[in-house]
Amino acid sequence: MRTSIATVSLSGTLTEKLTAAARAGFDGVEIFENDLLVGPLTPREIRARCADLGLTVDLYQPMRDIEAVPAELFARNLRRARHKFGLMRELGADTVLVCSSVDPEAVDDDALAAAHLRELADLAQDFGIRVAYEALAWGRHVSTYDHAWRIVEAAGHPALGTCLDSFHILSRGSDPKGIEDIPGEKIFFLQLADAPLPAMDVLQWSRHHRCFPGQGGFDVAGLVRHVLRTGYAGPLSLEVFNDVVRQAGAAPTAVDARRSLLALQEEVRPAEAKPPSAPVTAAPVTSAPVTATPLTVIPAPVVPTGFAFAELVTADAEPLTGLLAALGFARTARHRSKPVDLWQQGEARILVNTGAVVRRDGAQLAAVGLESPDPGGAAARAEALLAPVLPRRRAPEDAPLDAVAAPDGTELFFCAAGRDARHTGWRADFEDVGQPPAAPGVHRIDHLALTQPWHHFDEAVLFHRSVLGLDAEDSVDVADPYGLQRSRAVSNPDGTVRIALTVGAAPTDDTVHAQHIAFATDDVIAAARRFRDAGAPLLPVPANYYDDLAARYEFADGELETYRELGILYDRDEAGGSLRHCYTRTVGRVFFELLQRDGGHRGYGARNAPVRLAAQHAVRTSGALGGG
């Protein structure tokens, strides 16, 4: 039989994948849409490359969330499909995979699903394309292969068939014998994968995925409250094992572990703190005296209210300051005693330090100043939660500063906020040498993205939550060409402090050592133009990405062309809020982002991150942009 492989099954760039598939003797490939979007080859060029390699393009995939939705949404979906069918013709692909919808707006209506798929197939037929409809195991209403087939059969269109996937069928425990009831010519495609059976599931969960309280999803504090109400007087003891803890250094793990218990006791406290006159026990049968076991008290959280500064260290300031100047920053002050310059624009302040010991991989983000309503209180809490406290002053003449080290080694300074800060805080160590731009294009630091060492991701999230009092969002997976990154954002309630914590899929993953600073602007287009006009190149974004945007959203005349021209990425949230952002080249480990939020968009462009990562890989490989 002919053999194919989905490009998503191989690592690397699309051309690496195609070459590997051909060398291994595959007859064809499924082109995974994201592999096309993030790469520089046009669909026609990909078609030619496949032909050269003797590969057919057997499938284009996936087309998601098409069917059984409200009419207006379906019209938008058809518009998107038309774009993709055009692309498929250029690509030379005659079959598209449509997987059953996971859209929250999809309704449980097989007749409507069949009608929509029939209409889609009609459109596809105009392009000479066949639609293969597949039940995702986690489809919202259609999750089994026989259900998908019933809908295809009901639609009764020659350009509509089904796609079978062994994973989706067998993971649901469906009986595959029923496949024989489907006419072979209506099975348009067969995708194969195996998977280890999750036998002894709880045992595996326990053995490989336990974590310290506050790092998972259990209500451990709730459980502890119940235990304390019994009068339990023994210790709180951690029994945790997972693949990371088994390998990580014992000393930092022990600190992380005890921090989790301190934070847990703080969480438990409100329930425990009942009036002493009412002993907190429900134990009915015991006559033993209830020992009131005091919970350890931690100073209350002092949530930071903004970024005072970010400090970059480098042996050679020129490449960094060149970028900062092109971004519109001006050198406004210098440290009284050390080789540290302050670059400023609006409320965004970057310290460039050429006096520190720097690793050979060049510039890096070494410290962050956090504006705090109570720097001393923040430092006291951090110390109580076992954060390493840094010396209060770095030189005798410096202003005393409260600072601790984060798990990744980044120094966190707690800085007084408000007008007085200029004369009493860190800023007093600097003497003015210039003025910030009168009409800043950048207002402030929107967020920092800090990559975490392999073993310290959960620790870092717990640290930022407990020590700094920030809230953590859900973890997201981000596809890099050579692995999955995991990313989790922490922020204060009004979003003036945001930090994206990121970790690569493996310790050998050298794609994730970059750190970046995102600057907030009210006009990303003007800011990007100004940057480019200063002679500094923005990260180039593939044309395929903009073709996909065109399929996905409707834009005002010329809007998309502007994004394409400048390399601006775009994201829209469910409430219609938008995010527009673009990137500079990387210097050492550091790059910058210009970012505009509208309509309350709170995200970080996770959807665009694979495009950015692939583009950064391409730059590294080609040496373009003079990148580090």
Add this chain to the structure above:
Amino acid sequence: MRTSIATVSLSGTLTEKLTAAARAGFDGVEIFENDLLVGPLTPREIRARCADLGLTVDLYQPMRDIEAVPAELFARNLRRARHKFGLMRELGADTVLVCSSVDPEAVDDDALAAAHLRELADLAQDFGIRVAYEALAWGRHVSTYDHAWRIVEAAGHPALGTCLDSFHILSRGSDPKGIEDIPGEKIFFLQLADAPLPAMDVLQWSRHHRCFPGQGGFDVAGLVRHVLRTGYAGPLSLEVFNDVVRQAGAAPTAVDARRSLLALQEEVRPAEAKPPSAPVTAAPVTSAPVTATPLTVIPAPVVPTGFAFAELVTADAEPLTGLLAALGFARTARHRSKPVDLWQQGEARILVNTGAVVRRDGAQLAAVGLESPDPGGAAARAEALLAPVLPRRRAPEDAPLDAVAAPDGTELFFCAAGRDARHTGWRADFEDVGQPPAAPGVHRIDHLALTQPWHHFDEAVLFHRSVLGLDAEDSVDVADPYGLQRSRAVSNPDGTVRIALTVGAAPTDDTVHAQHIAFATDDVIAAARRFRDAGAPLLPVPANYYDDLAARYEFADGELETYRELGILYDRDEAGGSLRHCYTRTVGRVFFELLQRDGGHRGYGARNAPVRLAAQHAVRTSGALGGG
């Protein structure tokens, strides 16, 4: 509240763990039994170390599979418990964790469980020890905390209480409110862990754990047979993604992938090969002609029947040949044209090659000769399954040999078996220089243990199964002090070819680069004595290990003392078969094992592997044994 941590929650040796816990400010520790067993400190020394560090020993854990078993087994369990209670007194631990039984012989009888636990508590009380009974989430009959408490309550013994573990309670979805019905003084211990919720479980399974057909647990071939019966004429297409494939090199992954489809087609074939007169379709509604799609044919498997040789390459033969001589091997032949010596004893043959290019980390196992009833057929199958074929002769005067490369780079030679082989096969390239020992202590190679590169474990298992026709056993996890190793054995039906494939928990795990050759002996005690008397040290095994053996099994007078004296490890299987084995020091990446199987024991001593790994770490750290 007082805080404790289980030593299993930290990485490293027991003393590393204790130090880290104390430095982080914990008040006490749970001593995990295995951490004690694999280390050199006696229980009294551990107690003193804890006291020095200001740590209390709050719990000893776990005691497994005690209750609700047949009387004779319970008597053995009490004997084991008595040993451990004695140990706990030396350790200064006054509470022991007993977790609910997973023993297949355990019966579902709460009254019997309560009676047994009462008896155990009676015994414990004599030692001043309290028993904390905990429901494992995967306990055979007792898996919820309220069930465990009912049994404890029914037993009604002052030295018996319950242990609560947040993981076991919350992972089962139990309502923790019921905890308040337990008197606080009967909660002897509280263990805390969090865990990520397995939300969208199938999606995570799909995204992170798909693998190529034959590498998981699905009956993919069965599904494909159903599909082919419909007359499906499209390609077999792989859609697989997991964290490894996303990072591994595209080229080897593509080869692994296509090999899986070739092996799959072979597996599917028997069902497909119906008489041509009966078209294999059940499609009732189609009028289209059924295209019979031929499956690719692979030459039939030729299962190897034994090890012809193992070849070690090294720049310096002395350390290796010193070990071989002490093991009783003699140099019996040398290659006619290359710097390769044959060392032999019984049917065990080791080639020592000093002519190859060797990595700086010294001696390694580079090639394996497999006896084959049809070397040409074996090579043809290997080539059809995409194994890289090596040049048939390495020098013009050498006998032609069929050889391929395994995924880890090991060269596999297919060698003719039987009497003729000596004159026509690989052996003909060697000229005799001596005689093998007349009364060999070692008969043959029992097994090889080959460590696999990080990304190639599943590929290696599939390779050995499909290319060599070996059967794979289940995967087992083996605890190393610094991580979990995963190990999976492949073997031929009569066990004359066995290879243990092993991989570390992370690419940075440098504990797993060792390879070893296990030699079968009928008298491991004599073989070990001879080795030691030749002045070569065996790997030292901690005394705590033998104390545990004494608790676990009854031995003949003096038997255990002999094992202890020599450093022989012991394992017994459920059918009463035994395995006794010991290890040499490591040279470069290679060490040797002496191994005696009795009563049909087929295992590899996985239970002892953590002891061996910890001992090897200790040797490396201390520099004892002159190890590599």
